[in-house]
Amino acid sequence: MSYTRVKKIPPKKPNKELYAKIVKKITTYRKLEEKANIDIFSFDESGFSTTSNIPYLWSEINNTTKVKTLTSKRINVLGFLSRNNKLKSYIANGRVDSDKVIEVFDDFTSNLEKQSVVILDNASFHKSKKFKAHIEK
Numbered sequence: 001m002s003y004t005r006v007k008k009i010p011p012k013k014p015n016k017e018l019y020a021k022i023v024k025k026i027t028t029y030r031k032l033e034e035k036a037n038i039d040i041f042s043f044d045e046s047g048f049s050t051t052s053n054i055p056y057l058w059s060e061i062n063n064t065t066k067v068k069t070l071t072s073k074r075i076n077v078l079g080f081l082s083r084n085n086k087l088k089s090y091i092a093n094g095r096v097d098s099d100k101v102i103e104v105f106d107d108f109t110s111n112l113e114k115q116s117v118v119i120l121d122n123a124s125f126h127k128s129k130k131f132k133a134h135i136e137k
Helices: 016-034 098-110 129-135
Strands: 039-048 075-082 087-093 116-119
Touching: 016 039, 075 098, 087 098, 098 129
Parallel strands: 039 116
Antiparallel strands: 039 075, 075 087
């Protein structure tokens, strides 16, 4: 037996038809981008903290290792990155929710120079009713 990290896997297999449809759409957008008709951006969020989120390490049996930690507020970074490395980032202190993502999208889209496509992952606030309703505006 050894001490290893758990490998996380998706709870279910992706829908092959939906995946093929999305790949086709992205391919179409990339062709438009190559002709300089549109820009494509990927959007994501990440959080940073001085507090470790890995709560385990090797230690001698019956001798628990203690580690002093600094505590800090989590700083979240939200960003739009294009395939040619154009980056627009935003810093959010505290929680990121649908309202924060909408605020960031509003600012980002107000400064676009041409029609653009933003690719999102499946984060819960990207799928929220509030976010979807706002994007349709």
